[in-house]
Amino acid sequence: FADGPLKGRHAIVTSGPTHEPIDPVRYLANRSSGKQGHAIAAALAALGARVTLVSGPVNVPDPAGVNVVRVDTAREMRDAVQAALPADIAVCAAAVADWRVEEAGQKIKKDGSGQPPALRLTENPDILAEISAPGPQRPKLVIGFAAETEKLAEHAAAKRARKGCDWLVANDVGGTGIMGGDENEILLLTESGTEAWDKMDKTALAQKLAARIGEFFA
Ligand code: C5P
Numbered sequence: 001f002a003d004g005p006l007k008g009r010h011a012i013v014t015s016g017p018t019h020e021p022i023d024p025v026r027y028l029a030n031r032s033s034g035k036q037g038h039a040i041a042a043a044l045a046a047l048g049a050r051v052t053l054v055s056g057p058v059n060v061p062d063p064a065g066v067n068v069v070r071v072d073t074a075r076e077m078r079d080a081v082q083a084a085l086p087a088d089i090a091v092c093a094a095a096v097a098d099w100r101v102e103e104a105g106q107k108i109k110k111d112g113s114g115q116p117p118a119l120r121l122t123e124n125p126d127i128l129a130e131i132s133a134p135g136p137q138r139p140k141l142v143i144g145f146a147a148e149t150e151k152l153a154e155h156a157a158a159k160r161a162r163k164g165c166d167w168l169v170a171n172d173v174g175g176t177g178i179m180g181g182d183e184n185e186i187l188l189l190t191e192s193g194t195e196a197w198d199k200m201d202k203t204a205l206a207q208k209l210a211a212r213i214g215e216f217f218a
Contacts, residue, residue, distance in 0.1 A: 002065070004048030005214035010087040011049045012139070013041040014094035014127060016056035018074045021104040022119065030095050034058030036145075036184060037093030039206035041066045044089070046207075047214050052084040056094055074100065074124035081127055089213060090139040092128040092165075095147065100124050132164035141216055143167040143209075149174035153187060153194060160189050167191075169209070188212075 001007060015037020019027040034055060041053040042063035051066040054077055062068045069080045074096045081090070099121035108117050128144045144165040148155045149172065156170035168189040185199040188209075197208070 001050060002046055002048045004046065005218055006044060006089075006210075007048035009049045009089060009217060010052070010084075011041075011044045011089035011091065011213075012052045012054065012081055012084045012087045012131075013037055013044065013091045014054045014056075014077060014081065014096070015041065016058040017095050018056045018077055018097045018124075019072045020074065020097045020100040020124070021072075022101050023104055023107045025107055028097055028099070028101065029057075030097065032056070032058075032095035034060045035182065036202045036206065037091070038063055039202045040091050040093055040209060043203075043206040043210035044091075044213065047210050049089065052087070054080045054084065054094070056096075073097075074127070078125045078127045078130065081131060085131075085137045085139075087139045088217070089141045089143075090131050091143045091209075092131070093145050093169075094127070096127060097124055126163070128165060129163045132166075134164075141166050141213065143169065143213075146170040147173040156187055156189055157194075 016034035017030045017032040019029050021027050038060050041051045045051045045065045053066045053068045055068055055070055071077045071080050102120045102122040132142045142165040144163050146156045146159045146168055152170055152172050156168055160168040170187040171184055183199055183201050184205050186197050188195045
């Protein structure tokens with residue numbers, strides 16, 4: 001491991017989308033690229049942390065020096081996160097599907113009736129809320145993300161409280177090209193208030209966030 005302020009610390013990072021099967025050939029997904037989560041994993045490793053990156057299906061390369069666990073679904077992501085505990089730091093940057101199809105059976109066929117099939121959805125586990133819950137395995141610093149399209153500060157503060165995480169990184173994805181793009185503009189909510197960070201590329205943002213995490217553990 002690199003020498004740095006996070007030497008001896010274990011960080012779990014979730015990244016990317018999840019894929020929730022509809023049937024054996026179809027799935028529900030979202031536009032997350034994994035760029036931000038992967039960049040955070042790399043930046044934490046560069047500061048000396050041992051990093052477990054739990055990633056949904058993405059096209060970005062594995063960061064060097066990071067242990068990557070690949071998953072498809074939210075439930076697999078939750079299991080991989082639980083298996084990676086204990087950790088000092090958890091950064092939940094994945095865009096986990098909120099819902100999955102209740103019963104994904106055989107391939108859905110057109111039945112000739114002209115009636116489209118109904119998909120019955122059921123809620124996925126909330127990985128961030130679970131890892132934020134008080135308990136002996138709770139990481140000292142849990143960081144969540146919030147992608148919002150309106151009322152950013154207000155929704156972000158509510159989300160931080162609801163999830164029980166320590167810090168929350170909020171970004172406005174209503175504009176053009178944030179999700180999947182190379183740049184990000186965020187609010188950071190911590191115990192001591194809210195900071196608006198200038199727009200910067202996802203690598204720079206990851207390094208700045210990792211540096212803040214390093215200060216937290218200093
Ligand atoms: O509730 P919402 O999806 O907007 O919250 C976003 C935050 O919660 C992100 O940090 C995301 O990684 C995390 N999350 C999670 N498990 C879920 C849903 C969201 O860890 N099932």
